[in-house]
C-alpha cells in the first residue's frame with residue numbers, strides 16, 4: 734500500500750484509466766469491466782481492476798486538480814508499476830463548436846498551472862501524449878465512428894477564476910479546444926517515469942456559450958470516451 738492507496742502490490746493492471754470523479758470510476762468499472770473488483774476506497778478515491786476483452790485493466794479516480802492527480806499518478810507509476818495511463822476526464826469547451834458531449838483527444842496540453850508548473854520545469858521540456866497511443870486513438874475513433882476533436886488543450890489550477898469567460902486568451906489564440914485541470918500533469922509525470930500517456934476529455938460545459946450538462950445526466954455522455962479508452966487500453970503493451 735501507499736499513503737493514499739490501500740491496494741496491495743499486484744492489485745492494479747499495467748494500464749490504468751484515470752477519471753477524476755470516483756462515481757465515474759465506479760460507473761465505468763460496473764458498465765464496461767468483467768468481474769470488477771474494488772481495490773481502493775481510501776479517501777473515497779475509488780479504484781477498480783477487472784477484465785476488458787479478457788485483459789486486465791484498472792480504473793482509478795484521481796480527484797480534482799494537478800495536486801490530487803499527481804499523488805495518484807505518482808503512486809501508480811512508482812509503486813504499482815503502471816506503464817500506461819489514460820485519462821478519461823471532463824473539460825470545458827473553449828469554442829462554440831465544442832458543444833456538450835464533444836469528445837476531445839488532447840494532442841498537447843498547455844499548462845497555466847502555477848506552482849506545479851514551476852516544479853514541472855525541473856522535469857524537462859513540455860511534452861504531450863505517447864505518439865503510438867495517440868495514433869491508436871485516432872485510428873480507433875475512426876474505426877468505431879466516434880466523432881471527436883483532436884488538438885491542443887489548456888490546463889489550469891483554478892476552476893472559479895475572477896476573469897471567468899475572458900480567460901485563456903493566449904491558449905485560444907493558439908487553437909486550444911478545451912480546458913481541464915490535469916492533462917499537462919499527466920503528460921509530464923508519464924514522461925518523467927518513461928510511461929505512456931493519453932488524455933481523452935468529454936465536454937460538460939462550454940466557457941463561451943455558457944451551456945452546462947446536468948450532473949445527473951453526465952454518465953450518458955461518457956460512453957464513447959470510455960469505450961474508446963478501453964479499446965486503446967487493451968492494445969497497449
Ligand SMILES: O=P(O)(O)O[C@H]1O[C@H](CO)[C@@H](O)[C@H]1O
Nearest residue numbers: 753754797798822823913914
Ligand atoms: O471530471 P474530471 O475528470 O475530474 O475533470 C474535470 O472536472 C474537474 C472540475 O470540475 C477537474 O478535475 C477537471 O479537470
Ligand SMILES: O=c1cc[nH]c(=O)[nH]1
Nearest residue numbers: 823824825912913914
Ligand atoms: O476543468 C474543467 C472541467 C470542466 N469544465 C471546466 O470549465 N473546466
